[in-house]
Amino acid sequence: MRMYDLINKKKNKGELSKEEIEFIVEGFTKGDIPDYQMSAFLMAVCLNKLSHEETAYLTIAMANSGEQLDLSKIHGVKVDKHSTGGVGDKTSLILSPMVASLGIPVAKMSGRGLGHTGGTIDKLESIPSFSTELNSEQFVDNINRIKMAIVGQSANLAPADKKIYALRDVTATVDNMSLIASSIMSKKLASGADVIVLDVKTGSGAFMKKYEDSLALAKEMVQIGTLAGKPTYAIITDMNQPLGRAVGNALEVKEAIETLYGHGPEDLLEVSVILASYMLLGAGKVKSADEGRELLLETIKNKSALDKMAEFVRAQGGDSEFVYNPELLKLASIRYDVKSPFDGYVSEILTDEIGMASLVLGGGRATKDSKIDLSVGIIINKKLGDKVSKNETLATLYASDDEKRKEAKKRLINAYVISKDKPKRPPYIYSVVTKDGVKEI
8 A cells, every 4th residue: 555545545535444544544653654645644634524434444543553451350341431621621520439339430541631721630639649640450450449540641542643633733634523533532442441421512612612513523423432332422511601610620629529519510410410321321230311310319419429539539549538528628829709890691601711711820731841730720600691790709719829810810801791681591411412313402
């Protein structure tokens, strides 16, 4: 095979075989195919698209390009969840102990955040002495013993994806549905779980701003998972405002724990429960998502999910006292209330701007080498549809630096649109995508 011929074939709208796509991925990963030829191929893909089969072949080839997590020694059906990202998204910290407390193993590899807040790994490091660096033996042992473990993502997981994405980023080939879906799913397949549940965000704080685009991405990823032989479900959830009320690492851990106590925000609980219910469904624990919902809510009532969270923290070296007393979590010393300049209703929240306000405070990474301040963040007091009076608190900033606090305040004020008319509140959950189709919620 020659790369020239394969570029030409895709340029002329031909469909590539499994062997041809494997040749491209393997050759580029090893350095045998140069950047300029891969760039030409990626542009041909953007112009002429990939079929569902081609997308699945590409995903599996990228998943096979590096090490794959071997979970065969873990007893039971292993489940994992992935989010396309959003502001205030801390569902992994809630659904993992809920699902694990029901005896379903949750084997999760998570990355560090690059952007407005830290990733799940960063958030967990708000708990003193907590370690996300387990070797494979410890990882497997923890899951068999307590049914959950969360560790940092291996650097050699789907290396083809990392190399291809770096090229897409500088060649205007990022916004192709097949390439986006294969990038996400290659890492999920390499992570070794038996069941994959996807939280696909839509709205002002999501990668996909329009519902139609989020739905298309969800369908593509479910198709990939199905063709790879993995039960895969995608739930499309709202990101037109932060999820829950906390944005920032220690603040989000605190809110997650409060949710396990039964005192969390309604939207955060609902999104966590529907994602977890499909994890239970995929694992064969329940016959329907509704049955799963009842079991999961019971884990909140009887505190078994809270106790599982404490057991998980202890198993990874952390102090479980912080689970039973989240007020101990360290928060930044400067606490500042941002007031509304008008009377009216919150009609729109520019969620990306809330995220940027958190980044300005130091709660996220502008570059991969940036150091996160785990103690800073934002508590959202007013959400979409809420009535607000002039000088009433919209949000509370936690800052370690007054100059950063001033800049974050400006961004936060600009993120809120106040109008005289009460808007319709967006739903928490829009639809569920399975191999059988789309179910509106």
